[in-house]
Amino acid sequence: MTLALFYIAGAIALAATGIALTRVNAIHALIYLVVSLLAVAFIFFLLGAPFAAVLEIVIYAGAIMVLFVFVIMMLNLGNRGTVVEQEMMNPSVWIIPSLLCLILLIELSLSIASLKSETNPIVVSAKEIGISLFGPYVLAVEIASMLLLAGLVAANHIGRRLSKMDQEKDEG
Amino acid sequence: MENLPLVPLIPFVSAALLIATAGRLPKMVVGLLGAGSIAAAGLLVLNIGIEFLRDPTPMSIHLWTWISINEFKPAFAFYLDGLALVMMSVITGVGFLIHLYSTEFMQDDASFSRYFAYMNLFVSAMLILVLADNLLLMFLGWEGVGICSYLLVGFWYQDPANGAAARKAFIVTRIGDTSMALGLFLLVAELGTLNILEVAEIAKERWEVGATIPTIACALILGGGLGKSAQLPLQTWLPDAMAGPTPCSALIHAATMVTAGVYLVARNHELFMMSPLVMSAISIIGVATLLLAAFTALNQHDLKKILAYSTISQIGYMFLALGVGAYSAAIFHLMTHAFFKALLFLGAGAVIHCLHHEHDIFKMGGLRKKLPVVFWSFLIGSSALAALPFTSGWYSKDEILLATWSVPTLGPWLWAGGIAGAVLTAIYSFRLVFVVFWGEAKTIPDKQPGLRMSAPLIILCVFSIVGGLINMPLEQVFPSQTNAHAAGPVAWITMTIAIVGVLVSYLLYLRQQINVEPILNKPALKKLRYFWYSGWAMDALYDRLLVRPYKLTASLLKTELIDRFYNLIVESSVASHRALSITQNGKLRTYAINLVVGIALLAAFLTGIV
Amino acid sequence: MNPLIIPLSHVLMLAALLFTAGLLGLLIRRNVIFILMSLEVMLNAAALAFVGASAHWGQTDGQIILLLILTIAAAEVAVGLGLVLQIQRRFKTLDLDVVSRMRG
Amino acid sequence: MTGTDFLALSPIIALAVGASVLLLQIAFLRNLKLTTGITVVTFLACLFFLFYITKLNHQTTPLLLVDPLSTFFSIVFVLCACITTFISYEYLKNRPGRNDEFFLLVVLATMGSIVLTYATHLASFILGLELMGIALYGLIAYPHQDDMSLEAAIKYLVLSGASSAALLFGFALLYAITGSLFFPDLLSGLASPEVAVGPQSPFWARQLILLGSALILAGISFKLSLAPFHMWTPDVYEGSPAPITGFLATISKGAVFAATLRLYVIGEFHNFPTIVTGLTILSIISILVGNLLALRQENIKRLLAYSSIAHFGYLLIALIAAGTLTPNGISAIEPSAYYLAGYIFTTLIATGLIAAISSSNNEENANLSDIAGLFWKNPLLALCLSVSLLSLAGIPLTAGFIGKLYIFQMGVEAGAWLLLSILIIGSGIGIYYYLRLIFSMTTDPSSSRSTLAPALPVTVSLITLTILVLYLGIYPQPLMEYLLWNT
Numbered sequence A: 001m002t003l004a005l006f007y008i009a010g011a012i013a014l015a016a017t018g019i020a021l022t023r024v025n026a027i028h029a030l031i032y033l034v035v036s037l038l039a040v041a042f043i044f045f046l047l048g049a050p051f052a053a054v055l056e057i058v059i060y061a062g063a064i065m066v067l068f069v070f071v072i073m074m075l076n077l078g079n080r081g082t083v084v085e086q087e088m089m090n091p092s093v094w095i096i097p098s099l100l101c102l103i104l105l106i107e108l109s110l111s112i113a114s115l116k117s118e119t120n121p122i123v124v125s126a127k128e129i130g131i132s133l134f135g136p137y138v139l140a141v142e143i144a145s146m147l148l149l150a151g152l153v154a155a156n157h158i159g160r161r162l163s164k165m166d167q168e169k170d171e172g
Numbered sequence B: 001m002e003n004l005p006l007v008p009l010i011p012f013v014s015a016a017l018l019i020a021t022a023g024r025l026p027k028m029v030v031g032l033l034g035a036g037s038i039a040a041a042g043l044l045v046l047n048i049g050i051e052f053l054r055d056p057t058p059m060s061i062h063l064w065t066w067i068s069i070n071e072f073k074p075a076f077a078f079y080l081d082g083l084a085l086v087m088m089s090v091i092t093g094v095g096f097l098i099h100l101y102s103t104e105f106m107q108d109d110a111s112f113s114r115y116f117a118y119m120n121l122f123v124s125a126m127l128i129l130v131l132a133d134n135l136l137l138m139f140l141g142w143e144g145v146g147i148c149s150y151l152l153v154g155f156w157y158q159d160p161a162n163g164a165a166a167r168k169a170f171i172v173t174r175i176g177d178t179s180m181a182l183g184l185f186l187l188v189a190e191l192g193t194l195n196i197l198e199v200a201e202i203a204k205e206r207w208e209v210g211a212t213i214p215t216i217a218c219a220l221i222l223g224g225g226l227g228k229s230a231q232l233p234l235q236t237w238l239p240d241a242m243a244g245p246t247p248c249s250a251l252i253h254a255a256t257m258v259t260a261g262v263y264l265v266a267r268n269h270e271l272f273m274m275s276p277l278v279m280s281a282i283s284i285i286g287v288a289t290l291l292l293a294a295f296t297a298l299n300q301h302d303l304k305k306i307l308a309y310s311t312i313s314q315i316g317y318m319f320l321a322l323g324v325g326a327y328s329a330a331i332f333h334l335m336t337h338a339f340f341k342a343l344l345f346l347g348a349g350a351v352i353h354c355l356h357h358e359h360d361i362f363k364m365g366g367l368r369k370k371l372p373v374v375f376w377s378f379l380i381g382s383s384a385l386a387a388l389p390f391t392s393g394w395y396s397k398d399e400i401l402l403a404t405w406s407v408p409t410l411g412p413w414l415w416a417g418g419i420a421g422a423v424l425t426a427i428y429s430f431r432l433v434f435v436v437f438w439g440e441a442k443t444i445p446d447k448q449p450g451l452r453m454s455a456p457l458i459i460l461c462v463f464s465i466v467g468g469l470i471n472m473p474l475e476q477v478f479p480s481q482t483n484a485h486a487a488g489p490v491a492w493i494t495m496t497i498a499i500v501g502v503l504v505s506y507l508l509y510l511r512q513q514i515n516v517e518p519i520l521n522k523p524a525l526k527k528l529r530y531f532w533y534s535g536w537a538m539d540a541l542y543d544r545l546l547v548r549p550y551k552l553t554a555s556l557l558k559t560e561l562i563d564r565f566y567n568l569i570v571e572s573s574v575a576s577h578r579a580l581s582i583t584q585n586g587k588l589r590t591y592a593i594n595l596v597v598g599i600a601l602l603a604a605f606l607t608g609i610v
Numbered sequence C: 001m002n003p004l005i006i007p008l009s010h011v012l013m014l015a016a017l018l019f020t021a022g023l024l025g026l027l028i029r030r031n032v033i034f035i036l037m038s039l040e041v042m043l044n045a046a047a048l049a050f051v052g053a054s055a056h057w058g059q060t061d062g063q064i065i066l067l068l069i070l071t072i073a074a075a076e077v078a079v080g081l082g083l084v085l086q087i088q089r090r091f092k093t094l095d096l097d098v099v100s101r102m103r104g
Numbered sequence D: 001m002t003g004t005d006f007l008a009l010s011p012i013i014a015l016a017v018g019a020s021v022l023l024l025q026i027a028f029l030r031n032l033k034l035t036t037g038i039t040v041v042t043f044l045a046c047l048f049f050l051f052y053i054t055k056l057n058h059q060t061t062p063l064l065l066v067d068p069l070s071t072f073f074s075i076v077f078v079l080c081a082c083i084t085t086f087i088s089y090e091y092l093k094n095r096p097g098r099n100d101e102f103f104l105l106v107v108l109a110t111m112g113s114i115v116l117t118y119a120t121h122l123a124s125f126i127l128g129l130e131l132m133g134i135a136l137y138g139l140i141a142y143p144h145q146d147d148m149s150l151e152a153a154i155k156y157l158v159l160s161g162a163s164s165a166a167l168l169f170g171f172a173l174l175y176a177i178t179g180s181l182f183f184p185d186l187l188s189g190l191a192s193p194e195v196a197v198g199p200q201s202p203f204w205a206r207q208l209i210l211l212g213s214a215l216i217l218a219g220i221s222f223k224l225s226l227a228p229f230h231m232w233t234p235d236v237y238e239g240s241p242a243p244i245t246g247f248l249a250t251i252s253k254g255a256v257f258a259a260t261l262r263l264y265v266i267g268e269f270h271n272f273p274t275i276v277t278g279l280t281i282l283s284i285i286s287i288l289v290g291n292l293l294a295l296r297q298e299n300i301k302r303l304l305a306y307s308s309i310a311h312f313g314y315l316l317i318a319l320i321a322a323g324t325l326t327p328n329g330i331s332a333i334e335p336s337a338y339y340l341a342g343y344i345f346t347t348l349i350a351t352g353l354i355a356a357i358s359s360s361n362n363e364e365n366a367n368l369s370d371i372a373g374l375f376w377k378n379p380l381l382a383l384c385l386s387v388s389l390l391s392l393a394g395i396p397l398t399a400g401f402i403g404k405l406y407i408f409q410m411g412v413e414a415g416a417w418l419l420l421s422i423l424i425i426g427s428g429i430g431i432y433y434y435l436r437l438i439f440s441m442t443t444d445p446s447s448s449r450s451t452l453a454p455a456l457p458v459t460v461s462l463i464t465l466t467i468l469v470l471y472l473g474i475y476p477q478p479l480m481e482y483l484l485w486n487t
Helices: A002-022 A026-046 A050-075 A082-087 A091-113 A126-133 A138-159 A164-171 B006-021 B027-054 B082-105 B112-131 B135-153 B160-191 B196-206 B212-228 B237-243 B246-255 B257-267 B276-299 B303-323 B327-354 B372-386 B392-405 B411-437 B451-469 B488-511 B523-533 B538-557 B561-583 B588-607 C008-028 C032-057 C061-091 D003-028 D032-052 D068-092 D101-118 D122-140 D147-178 D203-223 D232-239 D242-266 D273-294 D300-325 D330-361 D379-393 D399-414 D417-442 D456-474 D477-485
Strands: B059-065 B075-080 D058-060 D064-066
Touching (some): A002 C032, A026 A050, A026 C032, A050 A126, A050 C032, A091 B588, A091 C008, A091 D203, A138 C061, A138 D101, A138 D122, B006 D379, B027 B082, B075 B082, B075 B112, B075 B135, B082 B112, B082 B257, B112 B135, B112 B246, B135 B160, B135 B257, B160 B196, B212 B257, B212 B276, B237 B246, B237 B303, B257 B327, B276 B303, B276 B411, B276 B523, B303 B327, B303 B392, B327 B372, B327 B392, B327 B451, B372 B392, B372 B411, B392 B411, B392 B451, B392 B488, B411 B488, B588 D147, B588 D203, B588 D273, C008 C032, C008 D147, C032 C061, C032 D147, C061 D147, D003 D032, D003 D058, D032 D101, D064 D068, D064 D101, D068 D330, D068 D477, D147 D232, D203 D242, D232 D300, D242 D300, D242 D330, D273 D417, D330 D399, D330 D456, D379 D399, D379 D417, D379 D456, D399 D417, D399 D456
Antiparallel strands (some): B059 B075
């Protein structure tokens, strides 16, 4: 039963990702990506990691994807980019990369398929994660806060408009 | 004693300062820094010398190990013994006088600061050379003085001829240096060390006297000495090196650097004694060089070239002394030669300075009254050079010739060569004095040497006379010589032969009693004189023997296989550069594809799928 | 719930598939926003592998790495989207091939 | 957390406090001079603590191991960061717009490098890497009115993100096999005894470990810009502000290498012959590709980028040879640490000088023509650059020579003749383009317009670095002994 659920969720995740990355419209792509992330979150749940599943939904699907949506809305792209995007969907662009990725995938799967081990999952509760997060991993939490600070400062600076002249150029 | 490392350091720091300020300092400061640093080093040497004489045990100061690879641990370490002390004193003492002289001689030169930077750097490198306790550090100093010599010969680089002279000096000595480097490699490979004391010790244990390997090693190292000291067959660069400023010729090409070859052999005498063959070669080379250079000096009329050939000739005497095992005599002559030859060069510099840069002695004359200080210095310098009795040169040359006589088999022949050289030396040195200072005045001096030029001349005059009385602390360095004094007549000839030469010179050039013109102008003799004038046509010989065949082969090979091979390297490098540059096309996707290719290949390789 | 029996190799296989899918997206898209999305997919695949392995060993470590990956992804996306804004402003396009000028 | 823990962490805490103070200062009072001052004080405080803990050997939680070697690396990095601050001030002071955040990001990036250097656990490894990375994205794109810096930043972000993902995926595979993220247990202390690593371990386990290692190696090679993962390097170096080019080429790469060294030695990766062979191939390609690409490069930033590719190829030789020399691979540490320190100081001189040139020219790039006649205009700085280039070329009496000699010696002992011949070929090509730079400094000054007179702190730092490079080349003994003593 769980195994079947896992395959279904996996298939959904893969298919949604595939569709998302071949969309022309960014918003459509994002919706598919959210679906994919939800499917992965479900897999986390199946693997006995409910806390991870919740985080995946809240942060990935909830926060990061919404960030994308904001930016796309701010840019108000419309259909300007669509033409270029369609041009590059012809085979000459994707055939070599696809072959490369196929080779890499074969390599990965050859090794992974040889893995023989039975999983005996134990449900890891949020409490246990909390204990180890503020036990051995407490420094990771602190450093992660610095990392977010760096991201914040960098994004704030980069995203800022430079000057009035710049703004006028934008509007014009 | 602990401040020994400061001796080379002070001139080095001064040179670094002068280079860093790049001529922005006022000349006054440059002069003070340039001459002052040498004076400071000289005072330190004096201090160290006094201490050393009180307790004359050799000591070495290990500063640090440069690198350590298995057994091979070349160190930055200085070794102080009597020999090093003598050399240091000569370098800093004579060096200081020459620097002082230079402050006046060069004062109108635009590159005043550059000059002192090079000179200080030279002194520093020379001090490292004589203080080094291992051959690698010595080689560093060796190359350092080579560079400084190159820079100073080509000091007035605006004239292409000077540049050519500098290059010639550099390339010819480089041939010797390469040979020396090969010798050092051989020593490291065979003995595993370059420390001078250890080399001597291990060599004695491991090798038999006269075996092949020590002979090859000594011959190769000797090659370096021959190049640096302008001995046959590498002597051709020194006359051209006179293109540099005269005080630098006095310091580098007379007093110190050119005698480095003598120092090299003396310092490693225990190694050289392993090979009697090389020792005989040294003495024969010495005699050949001293005769050849003396004949050439006789026919020159450029004031500085005469002195240059006489330097080659005098170093020939030193090599002769080394070859017969009279090391302390060689070093003794090195020291006295440093005094009187520096004196002569500085005197020549004063003449040239006061005579609108005139070099031709036959355009001078009658300067006896006009430039009295210079005249007296020349007279004293030439007497010492000719080894007139009781001058410093007399003591040292006498010692060399007497030691030569007592050598079995070859001895008398070498002695005869030395005596012939002594006569010639006396003739050409007094020819110089008579032609320049007597007779009618052909060029009128426009100025007089000032105090800063006269004072060094006077001090060097004193040393040139009494320098022979200095007792050098060399007993512990060299094996004691058997002072087998030669029988009466030999000793008398040795001691007085120079007077004959002076007399001949007097008759020929001052009195002109014997009119030799008709004989000299006979075609055969004229050719011979020209042959001598050209330095036994060595340059032409090398041109025919080496340069032209080289150029010929080069031009033949230009289109040939070997060159094509080298061009292929260049072309393939450039072609692969171009090809690789094309891959850097700036497209993110290309880069990403490359990244994936890399991951795929790496994964395939590591997991063994390929 | 009955014992969850999902073989580790299958989880890793799914992660590898998602990883290559993200990589493919990175290789064929020219629009910066899509490239950033592909990056997210790749990071998410790595996170999935960690959670799978974490479940296999019954440890918390893998899930904590997931948390860190989320943090990193968030920060990276924030900076990346800032760049997207600025690129759109300056070049009037999000096509990376147009933006690329340096070479050699 | 004990007192020793806090002591061990004190350098990182100093940087964190500094970053917080900077954040507050920027919020209330924007003043570039004040910001620079606080940054310098932060770095000096950090250096103070680092010097205080030089002898400390302490595992602080599983995440960080403070040991003398890492502390040595951290001292080098923080010193360089401090000098970068001086150079950056010079670079920023005449630029319009808000420049204060620059220093905050520099402090955070430096913190990332220290965390990375001390890392003994995947969590700290990846956090340090990404903290440095994210701060660097911000720094590269800092002058975002400049098209090139935007291009450089987006290229770096995308490719670096992809390589981080590969790195993480690789670690996930290792984790799946061995159940540990702690470096000492990564391969050896296995959670399940039947999967003991080595020739006796089951085929599938080794297979997966090697696959994971390949992905990790790919990720690390990208950060070290080893060929064939090097292509981003020239573009990013060229597009970055000059002080950040220096940061990327020195601290960023150095920290990744320091962490890799530790991962390699503690994780005992050298027990896998195929990994060593993989490193050999990477090293050979990097040396050849890096040197060949630099051959006729006119842009100095790009040239340094290419040369850094080659230099990390040389560094790999130490790792490769170490495995065959000592069973635990520890002999890699001393030569590579020496080489790395020499390389970092040397490169910082060159990039610092380029920063000074581009600040005075008010343009981002320095071409060969921009340094024409430098010997006549500013002989002192020209001398510094010459020493730096000679050291990069590996001429005796410079740090670069001793480093190369050290690595060469290791190669000889390990009998890695192929690698050594490649090293010689690479150095030969290298001499050509380094000397080409020196020659162009001696050419006629009239062809270039720039005047060069950087502020005192910059000049002093560059001269200090030059003296350091010469000192390490003439008197290498103390550092060698220090490194030997502490490994």
